[in-house]
Amino acid sequence: MPTFQFDDIMTDDAKLLNFLEGLRDFGFTVLKGAPAETGPIVKLGERISYLKLTVYGNVVSLKSKIDPHNLGFTGHKLGLHTDLPHYHYPPNITVFHCIKQSAAGGESVFADGFKTALQLREENPEAFQILCDTNCDFINRGQDMIEYYTKCSRPTFRLDKDGNISEVYFCNVARDTRLRMPVEKVYPYYKAIKSYVELMYRPENTVNFRLQPGDMVVFENTRILHGRNSFEATEDAERHLEIAFLDWDGVYSKIRCLRERLAMSFHEY
Structure with a gap:
């Protein structure tokens, strides 16, 4: 996995470019050595472009709680998923x-x-085609920065004009309980979903590691599925992560600006 030092990419344009192009090519990067406090994630967003505003604000403060209103704030296991697939523009x-x-x-x-x-x-191939052709309703409602009731229908796999996989949308906890499809398609759809879940959890297909205080991971949300193992959530053993989002528009723009500043070709991007 491409790994970089937080201070390096915050001060060195060439290293920032390597970091962003690693993210583009691999879909996943690791940053080490950020201060273990609130705030650095905002500075990173400003260094690259700007953070994406969601119903949770610019930054999500994810702390384990004794009385949570969302599964993410518990100590329970979170299955592999895509973030915010219920947005029209995740x-x-x-x-x-x-x-x-x-x-x-x-x-x-x-x-x-x-x-x-x-x-x-x-x-x-049959299961794959079902997940390309069948829309799933993703839904989420609650109260955070604002009251919200977001919903979007989309297939699990989206292909580009050449038939290559361009986006993956998967989130069991955000799938609507109602299926808008003919009844004869329900069982094949669930069977296809189950086949994909069994495959993604094969040991050779997963990477597991503990983030340490000061670590950051930056990854492509519509490619890299993420989750976590369970832990004990107590008042004395609080787990605290900050989460934020970016879009490719800002990242690709920064790549072009950096390549131009460093007198490098950028026309292919």
């Missing part, structure tokens, strides 16, 4: 910043949605 890029880690458990889990989708197409 964020392209997710940023995690670890401020405080739990005493045990809480390992982050990642899987490459493009790789696993290609495996499904090879091993079970």
Whole structure:
């Protein structure tokens, strides 16, 4: 996994360019050495472009709570998923910043949605086609920065004009309980979803590691599926992450600006 030092990319344009192009090419990057406090995630967003505003604000403060209103604020396991698939324009890029880690458990889990989708197409082409052709209603409602009731219908796999996988949308906890499809398609759809879940959780398809205080991970939200292992949430063992989002428009713009500033070619981007 491409790994960089936080201070380096904040002060060195050439290293920032390497970081952004690593994110573009691999879909996943690691930053080490950020201050283990609130705020650096905002500075990173401003260094690249700007953070994407959502119903949670510019930054989500994800702390384990005894009386949570959302599964993310518990110590329970979170399955692999895409963030905010219930948005018509979901964020392209997710940023995690670890401020405080739990005493045990809480390992982050990642899987490459493009790789696993290609495996499904090879091993079970019928299931793959169902997940390309069948829209799923993703839904979320609540009260954070504002009251919200977001909903969007989209397939699990989206292909580009050349038939290549361009986006993956998967989030079991945000799938609507109602299916808008003929009844005879319900069982094949659930069977296809189950086939994909079994494949993405194969040990060879997942990466597991504990974020340490000061660590950041920056990854493509519509490619890299993410989750976490369970941990004990107590008042004395609080786990605290900050989360923010970016879009490719800002990242590609910064790549072009940096390449121009560094007298490098940029016309292919």
